[in-house]
Amino acid sequence: MGYLGDVTGTYLRIVLELEEDQVVPRRARVAERVPHSMARVNQVTARLVRAGLVVVLEDRRLALTEAGRAYATAVMRRHRLAEAFLVDIVGVAYEDAHAEACRWQHVLSVHAERRIYHLLGRPSRSPYGNPIPGLATLGAPPSAHADVYGEQTLLAFRLGGEVTVSRIGEGAQRDAGLLRELRLAGVGPGARMTATWVADGVLVTGNGTTTYLSRDTAALLFVVAGRPAEVRRPR
Numbered sequence: 001m002g003y004l005g006d007v008t009g010t011y012l013r014i015v016l017e018l019e020e021d022q023v024v025p026r027r028a029r030v031a032e033r034v035p036h037s038m039a040r041v042n043q044v045t046a047r048l049v050r051a052g053l054v055v056v057l058e059d060r061r062l063a064l065t066e067a068g069r070a071y072a073t074a075v076m077r078r079h080r081l082a083e084a085f086l087v088d089i090v091g092v093a094y095e096d097a098h099a100e101a102c103r104w105q106h107v108l109s110v111h112a113e114r115r116i117y118h119l120l121g122r123p124s125r126s127p128y129g130n131p132i133p134g135l136a137t138l139g140a141p142p143s144a145h146a147d148v149y150g151e152q153t154l155l156a157f158r159l160g161g162e163v164t165v166s167r168i169g170e171g172a173q174r175d176a177g178l179l180r181e182l183r184l185a186g187v188g189p190g191a192r193m194t195a196t197w198v199a200d201g202v203l204v205t206g207n208g209t210t211t212y213l214s215r216d217t218a219a220l221l222f223v224v225a226g227r228p229a230e231v232r233r234p235r
Contacts (some may be wrong), residue, residue, distance in 0.1 A: 012072035017170035079105035080126035095179035129167030129189030163223040172220035
């Protein structure tokens with residue numbers, strides 16, 4: 001992530017995405033996702049605490065306050081709508097949309113969001129399969145929220161067998177090279193695969209192609225057993 005724009009919004013969005021990625025949100029984990037030193041991350045975190053947007057728990061976990069979660073949700077909604085618009089309408093490469101959306105997430109008005117939302121056909125997920133939060137603000141009914149029930153990381157799916165990729169975690173989206181490799185291998189939202197564990201990773205087979213994924217990559221892919229009701233496929 002080379003662009004931060006609104007640092008407050010970026011940090012709050014990262015805390016929210018860490019929760020989604022099933023990673024314990026601590027300052028060290030935030031530091032892995034921003035081009036800042038640990039000292040700078042501590043400074044920004046202290047500022048967010050003073051503003052009443054974040055609290056630091058006894059075990060050093062970061063927790064969003066009600067106000068902080070509302071702020072983070074709005075930034076995340078703009079971010080993922082921007083990703084969908086960039087991929088589906090503008091034609092930005094799948095692997096480049098996340099980085100560009102990091103810029104757009106700070107400048108879209110609610111009016112622009114609402115227009116984009118309807119132009120795209122009222123999506124509930126980003127091109128990477130991640131749920132778009134806070135759609136009620138744009139007039140969407142509660143039923144529009146994407147269901148993530150039953151999702152787990154491929155790393156946690158140790159039994160092997162057939163799975164369907166539901167989403168690519170935010171941690172993977174920072175690596176355009178990895179996204180491109182996954183796209184070319186057909187590993188993306190909606191892909192149905194058979195997972196076989198090997199010593200240092202997992203082999204996934206789908207459409208006659210077998211791809212090796214490291215444990216780190218498997219921890220960033222979310223899957224469900226069987227086929228979910230709604231998925232997005234990379235274009």
